[in-house]
Amino acid sequence: MIDILYSAEVASARSQGKPVVALESTIITHGMPYPQNVEVAAQVEDDIRAAGATPATMAVIGGKLHVGLEADTLQDLGKAEGVAKLSRADFAACIATGGTGATTVAATMIAARLAGIQVFATGGIGGVHKGAESSFDISADLLELAQTPVTVVAAGAKAILDVPKTLEVLETQGVPVIAYGQDSFPAFWSATSDLMAPLRMDTAARIAQAHMLRRQMDIPGGQLVANPIPEDEQIAAEILAPIIAQAQSEADARGISGKEVTPFLLQRIFELTDGQSLIANIALVRNNARLAAEIAKELAAL
Numbered sequence: 001m002i003d004i005l006y007s008a009e010v011a012s013a014r015s016q017g018k019p020v021v022a023l024e025s026t027i028i029t030h031g032m033p034y035p036q037n038v039e040v041a042a043q044v045e046d047d048i049r050a051a052g053a054t055p056a057t058m059a060v061i062g063g064k065l066h067v068g069l070e071a072d073t074l075q076d077l078g079k080a081e082g083v084a085k086l087s088r089a090d091f092a093a094c095i096a097t098g099g100t101g102a103t104t105v106a107a108t109m110i111a112a113r114l115a116g117i118q119v120f121a122t123g124g125i126g127g128v129h130k131g132a133e134s135s136f137d138i139s140a141d142l143l144e145l146a147q148t149p150v151t152v153v154a155a156g157a158k159a160i161l162d163v164p165k166t167l168e169v170l171e172t173q174g175v176p177v178i179a180y181g182q183d184s185f186p187a188f189w190s191a192t193s194d195l196m197a198p199l200r201m202d203t204a205a206r207i208a209q210a211h212m213l214r215r216q217m218d219i220p221g222g223q224l225v226a227n228p229i230p231e232d233e234q235i236a237a238e239i240l241a242p243i244i245a246q247a248q249s250e251a252d253a254r255g256i257s258g259k260e261v262t263p264f265l266l267q268r269i270f271e272l273t274d275g276q277s278l279i280a281n282i283a284l285v286r287n288n289a290r291l292a293a294e295i296a297k298e299l300a301a302l
């Protein structure tokens with residue numbers, strides 16, 4: 001087995017069988033600017049503690065896989081420059097070479113599985129990018145959801161993605177996409193979209209039960225829970241549409257490709273909305289952390 005460095009609180013929760021919620025770190029290093037990134041990461045961890053679960057933020061630091069970061073380590077990671085963005089493809093290579101990297105949704109799911117953690121809260125997942133029919137840019141997050149048994153709570157998918165194609169790939173890959181408490185598939189900054197979610201559940205207990213049943217039925221893979229942003233915190237899709245289009249055409253003009261695409265778009269949208277996108281982003285991540293904690297508690301009780 002690979003060597004894992006657990007934070008003190010995660011080690012203690014694991015030994016007592018208490019509920020733990022995994023958190024990614026790419027959102028810290030590539031998704032939000034410093035110092036808000038560190039403040040938000042600490043706040044989200046506190047939200048999980050307040051809800052009665054233990055947060056486990058994942059990262060690779062100097063070739064060691066950390067499950068749960070101590071406060072000073074989180075601070076250093078949030079400030080550091082040139083941290084790698086790790087997905088399934090480069091996760092093991094980073095450990096092998098003694099590197100430092102932040103985990104995407106895909107890599108966080110792998111780390112969670114290694115640590116026996118079944119629930120994970122994030123903001124948005126990667127998906128099928130606009131123009132994927134020529135770029136072939138489909139996030140490894142979708143394929144990870146198809147094979148790694150972790151329930152991921154996100155706020156739906158961003159409009160930087162081709163959301164209908166993202167839902168099609170999830171369906172093909174056999175990933176349950178569950179809207180929480182509504183029929184519509186949430187659109188990240190907006191609580192609803194024109195698309196129906198394939199599934200709907202209204203309680204954390206149901207989501208936990210479905211997660212367990214998939215394991216008992218030997219169906220590999222996880223679940224995607226799409227949790228709508230609280231209505232008073234949302235940004236209307238009409239306001240964001242032209243901004244997203246501008247960010248996308250800038251990315252195309254500059255020939256941005258591969259793993260640079262998502263961080264580039266997020267950064268440009270932050271700048272073009274004068275930071276408004278970040279405020280909504282923070283609200284929805286916190287909301288997802290609270291729901292993930294409830295699901296983890298239900299799973300621990302099963």
Ligand code: PSU
Pocket residue numbers: 024026027030031087103104105106123124125126127138139140141158258259260261262263266
């Ligand atoms: N989408 C967001 N915010 C994010 C990301 C995606 O709304 O921070 C990050 C997550 O870490 C996700 C990764 O796993 O980007 C996906 O990158 P890619 O599209 O290169 O697979």
Ligand code: MN
Pocket residue numbers: 137138139140258259261
């Ligand atoms: Mn990609």
